[in-house]
Amino acid sequence: MATVPETTVESAVSLRDVRRRYDRGEPVDALAGVSLDLPRGSYTAVMGPSGSGKSTLMNVVGLLDTPTDGAVTIGGTDASSLSESERARVRGAEVGFVFQTFNLMPRLTALDNVALPMVFAGVPRPERRERARRLLERVGLGDRLDHLPNELSGGQRQRVAIARALANDPAILLADEPTGNLDSATSDAVLALFDELHTEGNTVLLVTHERAVAEHAERIVHVLDGRVERVETLRR
């Protein structure tokens, strides 16, 4: 696919000419005009060298970061006009983050970590515990509900993080180097889980610098110096 399609209602996320400039010292254009559409149910990988703007793209899509210019639409909501608390609400409801370093709450059990996004979304306690339990079973951790993160292996922690990302049934799963801290066997298992989640209809955006990881996706967006260099569609 050489051109980026126009925004459609079917897009989980769409970016229009998004720019993000950091002004600390020498100004850096981490994103220098990115347009991108992520159709519902699609699986997209973002590849590029270190410092090319991949994480910034993630953060902008996930409403953690605000673009200096351009428009971000997520789950049908235009994010540019939102207040801080509305952005937090949309982020909680429509985005599921998975990080390289897992980023679990150290003092919360696996179950409570998975339930946390539902706490901020106002889901009643019995309901969110039940759903957290089912999600942990879904990622194969039905027998680790009450374990603390430091009682789990890296692969297990990342599964908890994935279950947490799914908690509020988001429009998109954002994974920034999710296998970066895992050995190859565990990485394969985590990537297989993403494949399954994609097959089940979830929209996935995965950042990686490894070709082999990126090839799990349907297409690869290559970024360089804050721009989309090319979009590669994969066939299997």
Next chain:
Amino acid sequence: MDLGESVGMSLSAIRGHKLRSGLTVLGVVIGITAVITFVTLGGSLQAGLVGDLGGEGASNVNVWSSPTEVSGPPGAGAQPVFTDRDVRELDRQQDVRQVVARGTVRLSTVSDGNDTVALQQATAYGRSYFAPDDLREGRSFRQGADEAVLNPAAAALFEDELRAGDTLTLALEDGREVDVRVVGVLDTSTAQDPFEGFTQGPRVYLPTDPFYERVVTGPTSGDPERVYQTLFVIADGPEQVGGVRERTLTYLAEESDAATLVAPNVEFVAQTNEQLLDQVRDILDTLTAFVTGVAVISLVVGAIGIANIMLVSVTERTREIGIMKAVGARDRDVLGVFLTEAAVLGVVGAAVGTVAGLAVGYAGTVFVDLPFVVPWEWGVVAVVVGVLVGVVSGLYPAWNAARTDPIDALRYE
């Protein structure tokens, strides 16, 4: 985000740092302990006094003479000036039910057979004085009889605890020895009249006849008469006590033997128990203000401690703040989490302080044998103060946490 969830997270954060949290709330604990101990003791003391003085004591006027420059507890500086005639004359005044003369009998020791203990004085009353329900056994003494009533502390001075029916030998100050029959033991060692103070020492009570021996030539009668240091003028009822007090002072000033016997610069004091209670309340209020001042300082120190530890905690948990925001926490949710934690620290400090204060206060009331009164309203005040101290000291750290940039926070090592 609901409060229950914030409190749950706070408790797990606090449990994660037990020692640190404990040391942090120490200032609050000390402040609250001081206040609760004090109000418990103060309240119990008042309750004890009201019990002693308020009920039947409400009709009493306590009378003594006092050098004009002396101010102090009831009876301070009292001289023996009230004669038997004064007692009889006051008894005849309007609305007076009876007058009880009181004096002290100087002793050197008291003995039960060969078992001898030192005791400096006994209290003598001009009536039988004790009612049946003041006594745990026996009865009160009778005037004109060699009889004594002991308080439990006095009964327990001897190896064989004394009981009604036992004989006690009193060695008087001048070396004479007299045998008395113990006819009753009181049911408590607390003071039996306002002139005894609030200590729990052993006490022996005697009838003035025959034991009280201070005698002068009566200025009116010309005959030898006993002279007493203090009198209780008891009105027919609490409504009459004010009038009785007035008439007592008038009689003493204008007609009494006491007016003749009294030294210059000595005035008569007639104090109702209500006035005495007011005086005690004044003293307690002053002390309460002082203790509250100390407590406020301690609470300020406690608040600074909580603020400090919350700042540390916010920094340590920067990454957790980033995580919370990434999964949908609004700034005010983060604010709420840290404010709740500070408030929980304050409340835990206040609760520990309240329990410690009640325990110390309880031990104090047991020690001085006062009724234990739980100051419920102060318990509520303590918890509210704990919340306030926590919230105030948590505001700035929590605000810091709330405005943390999630991207920086997630990168934070």
